[in-house]
Amino acid sequence: MPALYLKKLPTRAPENHHKNTTLRELKKLRQELIDLQDRLYAENKHSVLVILQGMDASGKDGLIRRVFSGINPQGVQVHSFKEPTELELAHDFLWRVHQQVPARGMVQVFNRSHYEDVLITRVNGLITTEEARRRFTAINAFEKLLQQAGTTVLKFYLHVSEEEQRERLEERRTDPAKQWKYEAADDHKASQWPAYKEVYEDVFAHCNPAACPWHIVPADQNWYKAYVVARTLRDALVKLDPQYPEK
Numbered sequence: 001m002p003a004l005y006l007k008k009l010p011t012r013a014p015e016n017h018h019k020n021t022t023l024r025e026l027k028k029l030r031q032e033l034i035d036l037q038d039r040l041y042a043e044n045k046h047s048v049l050v051i052l053q054g055m056d057a058s059g060k061d062g063l064i065r066r067v068f069s070g071i072n073p074q075g076v077q078v079h080s081f082k083e084p085t086e087l088e089l090a091h092d093f094l095w096r097v098h099q100q101v102p103a104r105g106m107v108q109v110f111n112r113s114h115y116e117d118v119l120i121t122r123v124n125g126l127i128t129t130e131e132a133r134r135r136f137t138a139i140n141a142f143e144k145l146l147q148q149a150g151t152t153v154l155k156f157y158l159h160v161s162e163e164e165q166r167e168r169l170e171e172r173r174t175d176p177a178k179q180w181k182y183e184a185a186d187d188h189k190a191s192q193w194p195a196y197k198e199v200y201e202d203v204f205a206h207c208n209p210a211a212c213p214w215h216i217v218p219a220d221q222n223w224y225k226a227y228v229v230a231r232t233l234r235d236a237l238v239k240l241d242p243q244y245p246e247k
Helices: 019-043 060-068 114-118 129-148 162-174 186-191 193-206 222-240
Strands: 047-054 076-080 107-111 151-159 214-218
Touching: 019 060, 019 222, 047 060, 047 222, 060 107, 060 222, 114 129, 114 193, 129 151, 129 193, 151 222, 162 186, 214 222
Parallel strands: 047 107, 047 151, 076 107, 151 214
Antiparallel strands: none
């Protein structure tokens, strides 16, 4: 697949996508997702893993609310991967991840994922480039294993601009409703933008097979970001064509 360079990719919706029209389409997509997820859960043959990655303040939490609102919570789970525990560090880097993959009939959302182990670890100098290359190979094999076991893997990078990220981080400092999200390290992380861009582009170069590609989602506008992810998920479920079991 062609190389992906973030600087050349849009962070906003195409001009022909108007907000009100897109929001109406998003509402219809959510209704389709409710029906498709219900059938997926009832059929109990396949599963879907949704991987969300992006810079800080790219809007992963809000995206989950916008896309999965109204869907039966019995069939959707969300897991956020934080800093590894001592027990997790005592195992290989995929050990904690494999325990969270979706069972048959389920949709699982990873709010950050195993890719953190080749992103933040490299930016902070915790692993070498050589180790990252070995992990790329392991990640590709892991995702292929999931697909062979009946799990559809959808990978989304939420592509927010530096300008939009700065505005959102400032809101975390000043908006009482968002201050709980603010961390003292946010400014430092924002300053690491060039380093993160470089390691993300390396991920896209090495972990982007045709059978499991990355979807680069313009993320400056929350309404368009949610629409793209919902549409992609809808299309994947339609392709699976889950059916209610016969009595």
